[in-house]
Amino acid sequence: xxxRTVPSRVRPVPAASSDPRPGVAGVEPTELAGLLAEMGExxxxxxxxxxxxxxxxxPSWDAVTTLGxxxxxxxxxxxxxxxxxxxDLRLADDDATEKALHRLPDGRLVESVLMHYPARGERRERNxxxxxxxxxxxxxxxxxxxxxxxxxxxxxxxxxxxQVRHARRRLVSRGRHLTNLVxxxxxxxxxxxxxxxxxxxxxxxxxxxGLGARHLTISTSGVVPGIERLTALSPQWTLAVSLHxxxxxxxxxxxxxxxxxxxxxxxxxxxxxxxxxxxxVSYEYVMIDGLNDTPADADALARLxxxxxxxxxxxxxxxxAHTPWQASTPERIDAFAGRxxxxxxxxxxxxxxxxxxxxxxxxxxxxKSAEPAAVAVARRRERLVxxxxxxxxxxxxQEPAPPGLPAGSxxxxxxxxxxxxxxxxxxxxxxxxxAGRQLPGLPQRRTR
Ligand code: SF4
Numbered sequence: 001x002x003x004r005t006v007p008s009r010v011r012p013v014p015a016a017s018s019d020p021r022p023g024v025a026g027v028e029p030t031e032l033a034g035l036l037a038e039m040g041e042x043x044x045x046x047x048x049x050x051x052x053x054x055x056x057x058x059p060s061w062d063a064v065t066t067l068g069x070x071x072x073x074x075x076x077x078x079x080x081x082x083x084x085x086x087x088d089l090r091l092a093d094d095d096a097t098e099k100a101l102h103r104l105p106d107g108r109l110v111e112s113v114l115m116h117y118p119a120r121g122e123r124r125e126r127n128x129x130x131x132x133x134x135x136x137x138x139x140x141x142x143x144x145x146x147x148x149x150x151x152x153x154x155x156x157x158x159x160x161x162x163q164v165r166h167a168r169r170r171l172v173s174r175g176r177h178l179t180n181l182v183x184x185x186x187x188x189x190x191x192x193x194x195x196x197x198x199x200x201x202x203x204x205x206x207x208x209x210g211l212g213a214r215h216l217t218i219s220t221s222g223v224v225p226g227i228e229r230l231t232a233l234s235p236q237w238t239l240a241v242s243l244h245x246x247x248x249x250x251x252x253x254x255x256x257x258x259x260x261x262x263x264x265x266x267x268x269x270x271x272x273x274x275x276x277x278x279x280x281v282s283y284e285y286v287m288i289d290g291l292n293d294t295p296a297d298a299d300a301l302a303r304l305x306x307x308x309x310x311x312x313x314x315x316x317x318x319x320x321a322h323t324p325w326q327a328s329t330p331e332r333i334d335a336f337a338g339r340x341x342x343x344x345x346x347x348x349x350x351x352x353x354x355x356x357x358x359x360x361x362x363x364x365x366x367x368k369s370a371e372p373a374a375v376a377v378a379r380r381r382e383r384l385v386x387x388x389x390x391x392x393x394x395x396x397x398q399e400p401a402p403p404g405l406p407a408g409s410x411x412x413x414x415x416x417x418x419x420x421x422x423x424x425x426x427x428x429x430x431x432x433x434x435a436g437r438q439l440p441g442l443p444q445r446r447t448r
Pocket of ligand 1: 137138139140141144145146147148185186187188221
């Protein structure tokens, strides 16, 4: 493939926020204590303010009645109590899935999804929140609505944490509490790692949000230097890697970061994280009919992860507009998972939640975007069909990796000027086009 799959949507650029106040959720306790001292308040006020932010369900400074009016007014002048305002809230799955579209101070939109899992047998009730780390995303995975939107900006610590505070308020009003948190919403968390680490520390600090560290998961599409940085911190957070393909040619298409950090480098870095932390890494695998769900794909994945002790989550692709692909059928997912299990891997088949409310990453924000012209959609589909054909033939992408990636360790990048033949991977047993059904617009594939 030679053409770049560019985002085909254009989001209206909101007016810049004129509000320079930082969000209180991102202010360190020592900074808060210093600010209160400057305001002439006694030392114990820091604890009172902390309780208002972390222990009460108050939505604004006005509602914090444990503080006097003058202090509330003084704090409101300096700090935002909340950096996000819910502009859209949708329920699905008999109210078990709740999608929130949050508007940030500058008008950017980000999403969070709250999923309720009732107690079953020995298993306790779970309430899992999926949050965003960036507005938009630079990685550009073509099956993802956020990837199609393109990158807008990083979120700061308070903007990340406030998504969680919003969800907690809604949960508490129903007599529930948050049990799990995953950074799997809009954005690539490891491309905004300072803020993500800052937010994770706030959220797992017993004196602030207080979530158990082992209940927090950070996902990545494969930013190797970011995984190495996390490894050096050796936290108890879970690492999830969005893999989606075990062969580089296919992963170059599905996860464009792979052009910079190939799949083996990503898995090696994740193994380093598991070794340093003792935490099992989970691999996410979006299942696309006829593209990455064949027996050969399952075998390649089993070989890649053999002996790693990791777990694979098979997730049917969410219906996303503007792609030529569709989700794998339940039968194909079962067969794929069975092959992985037979090879000794732990596997869970996930079901899609909240499809009727656009719960997949970026879908609500995409709804608010300008619909691309029909001609742009048709061109995008054509490009993806051509790229699929090349990937299934084992050809690695000639396109550059997404811009704006950090410096640091990297895998063997394909020279952009290299002839196509030189860019092909070293022959491996799994390089044969895999068996499977024909993709729309693709030639019939050879079977094993
Ligand atoms: S799947 Fe994740 S990394 Fe890929 S474009 Fe979407 S948000 Fe970004």
